[in-house]
Amino acid sequence: VAQSDGDLRSPICCILGHVDVGKTLLLDKIRQTNVQAGEAGGITQQIGATFFPAEVIEQKTASFSSRDRINVKVPGLLIIDTPGHESFTNLRSRGSSLCNIAVLVVDIMHGLEPQTLESLQLLREQKTSFIVALNKIDRMYGWRAQPNGAFCSSFQAQPAATQSEFATRVADIITQFAEQGLNAELYYENRDKRKVVSLVPVSAVTGEGIPDLLSLLVGLAQKHMAKRLTYQSMPECTVLEVKVTEGAGTTADVVLTNGMLYQGDRIVLCGLDGAIATTVRALWTPQPMRELRVKSEYVHHKSIKAAMGIRISAPNLQKVVPGSRVLVVGPGDSEEAMMEEAMRDIASLHNMVKKEPRGVWVQASTLGSLEALLGFLHRSNIPVFDINIGPVHKKDVMRASTMRHKAPELAVMLCFDVKVVLDAQRVADEKGVKVFRADTIYRLFDKYTAHKAAVAE
Numbered sequence: 001v002a003q004s005d006g007d008l009r010s011p012i013c014c015i016l017g018h019v020d021v022g023k024t025l026l027l028d029k030i031r032q033t034n035v036q037a038g039e040a041g042g043i044t045q046q047i048g049a050t051f052f053p054a055e056v057i058e059q060k061t062a063s064f065s066s067r068d069r070i071n072v073k074v075p076g077l078l079i080i081d082t083p084g085h086e087s088f089t090n091l092r093s094r095g096s097s098l099c100n101i102a103v104l105v106v107d108i109m110h111g112l113e114p115q116t117l118e119s120l121q122l123l124r125e126q127k128t129s130f131i132v133a134l135n136k137i138d139r140m141y142g143w144r145a146q147p148n149g150a151f152c153s154s155f156q157a158q159p160a161a162t163q164s165e166f167a168t169r170v171a172d173i174i175t176q177f178a179e180q181g182l183n184a185e186l187y188y189e190n191r192d193k194r195k196v197v198s199l200v201p202v203s204a205v206t207g208e209g210i211p212d213l214l215s216l217l218v219g220l221a222q223k224h225m226a227k228r229l230t231y232q233s234m235p236e237c238t239v240l241e242v243k244v245t246e247g248a249g250t251t252a253d254v255v256l257t258n259g260m261l262y263q264g265d266r267i268v269l270c271g272l273d274g275a276i277a278t279t280v281r282a283l284w285t286p287q288p289m290r291e292l293r294v295k296s297e298y299v300h301h302k303s304i305k306a307a308m309g310i311r312i313s314a315p316n317l318q319k320v321v322p323g324s325r326v327l328v329v330g331p332g333d334s335e336e337a338m339m340e341e342a343m344r345d346i347a348s349l350h351n352m353v354k355k356e357p358r359g360v361w362v363q364a365s366t367l368g369s370l371e372a373l374l375g376f377l378h379r380s381n382i383p384v385f386d387i388n389i390g391p392v393h394k395k396d397v398m399r400a401s402t403m404r405h406k407a408p409e410l411a412v413m414l415c416f417d418v419k420v421v422l423d424a425q426r427v428a429d430e431k432g433v434k435v436f437r438a439d440t441i442y443r444l445f446d447k448y449t450a451h452k453a454a455v456a457e
């Protein structure tokens, strides 16, 4: 894959937003419009990410007037495929985000929704630059689609009533952002793209506005982040997901954000039951699109350079904590010291939370989601007794149940995106511990508030 410019690496982009705003469809459309227009060129699907080379982005923006056209200096753009909090919160290193730029998707028909606010909070905490995609413009009354066009030319083709509906909706959304303490403007009217949030009207169905979105992303990244995008040889790598791959056992999907990774590398990871040291058996990415007929699903690599999404095959990955770092053992490094270092990811979370004698139990699937949840509980003044990562076991419930006597209303386990093993649920029922599960923070919060209200009655 083209990583031509030796100095800069590709910016990493995450997509966030409320459920059903069109995050998945938008991603699909970005990929597919390029393929349909014969621009598939070097677009490569990676594990958990899609790589758009500079040439493709230049083609995409060629339809713009010369004023808007950008000169792409980065090798390309790496868009993370798992939209939502999940990948954003896990793409982290020592608590700071590895996501260089984000797209916050808002449904233009709905405005800001509960998870939009959660996303905004996360973006602020991590100080991540972002632009807003105002999706579903095609749903406005009387919209005449100009498939895959730049927004401004589409807009000129709309009936007056549709244009005025658009103006009203945008004004409302700008007000809603102001209520969150943020200045926002339509991107083509925005003179200070660093301080004022840019709104990009798009449709994931018709593809309108996608050229605008892509060029704005790259333009912003290279204008303001050259320093952060300087390629460094020191490997920097984060686990997004751990899963079973047929014929290869448990594998880890990672994003290599800097440096190189080699087959045979000795790596150290943070595990649920302690640090894991292992050796990279294989590095995979999916087949390039034009070679889809090739039998095997994945391509093996001897080495891979950042920024890339990669599936790692290695022994003993079962208990790796998603959201933790992959440390690469270099010549002269002490593996023992690195094993301690790897576990600091969990330790720092334990230190971050102020554990109260009376409080709720908090458990989440990944480091990133646990951190996000703890931040939220802190702001909501909900005291936390203790935390854990991974599936809820009997021993977690037993410890949470000690709250039953101290503060019965707090004998609650807030479980974010984790399984509760069967006998753990049974013990919870016996001990009178309430187990609340949800895969968004606000739903978990709603369940907890409803419980609190019920107890208070």
Ligand code: GDP
Pocket: 017, 018, 019, 020, 021, 022, 023, 024, 025, 026, 083, 135, 136, 137, 138, 139, 202, 203, 204, 205, 206
């Ligand atoms: P996600 O939950 O944010 O990933 O949302 P999805 O991509 O799954 O989309 C949710 C629903 O909205 C689906 O039924 C989509 O077909 C629809 N949708 C998404 N984007 C658009 C759009 O731009 N226009 C219209 N009309 N529908 C859309």
Ligand code: MG
Pocket: 023, 024, 025, 083
């Ligand atoms: Mg989705």
